[in-house]
Structures are given as C-alpha cells and as structure tokens.
Amino acid sequence: MTELRHFLSLSDAGGEAIAAILNDAQDRKAARAGWPKGRADADRPLDGYVLAMIFEKNSTRTRVSFDLAMRQLGGSAIILDTASSQLGRGESVGDTARVLSRFSDAIMIRTNDHSKAEELAAAASVPVINGLTDLSHPCQILADMLTLIERKGKLAGSKWAWFGDGNNVCNSLVEAASLMFFDVTVACPEGFEPDMDMLKAAAARGRSVPIVRDAAVAAAGADVIATDTWTSMGQSDSDNRAKVMAPYAVNEAMMARAGEDALFMHCLPAHRGEEVTDAVIDGPQSAAWDEAENRLHAQKSLLLWCLGKL
Numbered sequence: 001m002t003e004l005r006h007f008l009s010l011s012d013a014g015g016e017a018i019a020a021i022l023n024d025a026q027d028r029k030a031a032r033a034g035w036p037k038g039r040a041d042a043d044r045p046l047d048g049y050v051l052a053m054i055f056e057k058n059s060t061r062t063r064v065s066f067d068l069a070m071r072q073l074g075g076s077a078i079i080l081d082t083a084s085s086q087l088g089r090g091e092s093v094g095d096t097a098r099v100l101s102r103f104s105d106a107i108m109i110r111t112n113d114h115s116k117a118e119e120l121a122a123a124a125s126v127p128v129i130n131g132l133t134d135l136s137h138p139c140q141i142l143a144d145m146l147t148l149i150e151r152k153g154k155l156a157g158s159k160w161a162w163f164g165d166g167n168n169v170c171n172s173l174v175e176a177a178s179l180m181f182f183d184v185t186v187a188c189p190e191g192f193e194p195d196m197d198m199l200k201a202a203a204a205r206g207r208s209v210p211i212v213r214d215a216a217v218a219a220a221g222a223d224v225i226a227t228d229t230w231t232s233m234g235q236s237d238s239d240n241r242a243k244v245m246a247p248y249a250v251n252e253a254m255m256a257r258a259g260e261d262a263l264f265m266h267c268l269p270a271h272r273g274e275e276v277t278d279a280v281i282d283g284p285q286s287a288a289w290d291e292a293e294n295r296l297h298a299q300k301s302l303l304l305w306c307l308g309k310l
C-alpha cells in the first residue's frame with residue numbers, strides 16, 4: 001500500500017508539495033472567479049469523494065470552508081461533533097478512525113490534544129487533516145501564505161512579525177517559515193513563546209526564529225504583522241493573559257512602524273479592542289477577509305494533494 005498523505009503538520013507535506021498546493025490554489029481560484037459559490041469546478045476532480053469532519057471544538061471558517069471545498073471539487077462532506085457522536089460517550093479515537101475510513105475518503109479533525117489527531121491518523125486507512133489542535137493550525141497558515149502571495153507576489157524572503165501569544169497558529173507559522181524560506185519574528189511576553197520543539201525544528205532547517213519582548217522591534221520593516229486571540233479555545237486565565245499581552249496589541253501606531261505597505265493578518269475570530277483595534281482590522285492594510293476566503297482555496301488544493309491528485 002502506498003503511504004497515506006496525512007496533513008497533521010506542514011512538514012508532513014514539505015516545501016515542494018506546499019508550493020504545488022499554493023500554485024494550484026491560485027489557478028483554481030482564478031478559473032472560477034465570479035461563479036456562484038456552490039457550483040463545482042469544471043473538472044470535478046473529487047467527484048463522488050466524501051470528507052468526514054470531526055469537531056471537538058467550535059468552528060465557523062474551518063467547517064464552512066472544508067464543506068464548500070468538497071462541494072466545489074465535486075464531492076461532499078459529513079460533519080460530526082463530540083456532543084452528538086459516540087466519541088462523546090467514550091468510543092475510542094482508533095475505532096472511530098477505522099469506521100470513518102470505511103465511510104469516507106479523507107478525515108479532518110479539530111481537537112484539543114494534538115496526540116488525538118496523531119492517534120486518529122495512526123488508525124485510519126484514509127488521509128487525516130489537522131483542522132486545528134492545541135499544537136498547530138497548518139490549514140490556516142496555508143491560507144495565510146496564499147494571501148501573502150496574492151498581495152505581494154512572493155513568499156520567499158518576506159518578513160513576518162507575530163504579536164501576542166505564541167500559540168497553535170504561531171507554531172504553524174514558525175514551521176512554514178522554515179519550509180518556505182521566509183522570516184518570522186515573534187513578539188510575546190515571557191512564558192508565552194511558541195512551542196520549543198517547533199522552534200528547534202525550524203532552527204535545524206536553518207531558520208531561527210527570534211523571540212523579542214519589544215513589539216516595536218518586531219514591527220519595524222515587517223511585510224506582515226499577524227496576531228490572534230490572547231486566549232485560545234480551551235485555555236483559561238484570560239484576565240492575566242490580557243494583562244501581559246496588552247503591549248502586543250496591534251494598533252495603527254504599530255502598523256505605522258511596519259510601513260504603509262505592510263499587511264495585517266488575523267486568522268479570526270478577532271477580539272476587537274483586545275489583540276487588534278477596529279481601525280486596523282477594518283483598515284486598508286487588513287488582509288483578514290482574504291485570509292478567511294483563502295481557507296477555501298488553499299484547502300481544495302490540500303485535499304487534492306492528500307488524495308494523490310496533485
């Protein structure tokens with residue numbers, strides 16, 4: 001049996017496949033510009049294919065974009081959540097993987113514990129996609145890289161600054177930088193750094209990620225300032241987090257330090273007035289809405305890669 005193309009992290013695909021996914025996403029997006037959103041692409045490359053999605057956490061973008069991705073590729077999606085499936089009554093992840101592998105051609109999971117996604121992939125006989133875990137959010141960063149390419153033309157050599165919590169989205173950004181040859185500086189309070197293993201893996205690939213405490217230092221000369229909520233799903237202690245992360249809020253003064261050509265990125269949902277001001281997220285430098293749309297386009301090409309069609 002050929003090896004399954006799981007996508008639990010960006011490094012599961014590697015730089016070459018990511019580049020192919022991003023190219024294909026641009027081509028597919030251009031080919032259907034202006035079409036009704038539910039109409040299938042002309043080639044219907046996943047005609048008859050089914051994606052099973054498991055949500056153990058809330059979602060708007062991931063849920064809608066994967067569902068629509070399957071429709072546009074000619075296939076369909078089935079959504080399960082913990083509360084209404086047997087997972088919520090203790091059926092094992094392994095048994096769930098075995099059963100869903102009989103009903104579907106790929107599985108996407110959003111869960112808290114990254115090891116659960118790994119356990120699912122180990123027992124599945126179809127590709128498994130990470131739709132967010134406590135450790136990483138690789139689908140989000142695929143969309144963000146696509147957005148940067150659309151806006152700036154070139155990803156390699158770009159300079160990104162991450163503000164606030166060194167969380168799951170930040171971890172995937174660190175991984176992406178080392179695979180796709182761009183720079184990331186993380187500005188965060190002490191104790192909120194990205195995952196140490198992710199930092200070490202990036203450094204081993206020759207891409208060290210500076211961690212700075214002064215947000216203004218990270219902003220200077222950045223092509224992108226990216227941030228996310230200060231308290232991710234499943235985390236507590238939001239009062240303390242808000243206090244220590246306040247200096248990392250992205251406001252107009254911070255964007256001005258980066259320069260007028262710099263982009264603002266946010267995976268959403270945003271907490272307006274906390275990690276970002278209304279003026280920035282609604283302003284001319286914001287790419288947040290393109291990022292959201294690009295979840296769809298990037299994931300269509302990701303699904304094609306996972307299923308050996310790219």
Ligand code: CP
Nearest residue numbers: 059060061062267268
């Ligand atoms: N950015 C993102 O993953 O959004 P959702 O939580 O709405 O899926």
Ligand code: NVA
Nearest residue numbers: 167228232233267268
């Ligand atoms: N870091 C956030 C991302 C949400 C898309 C979380 O995990 O809640």
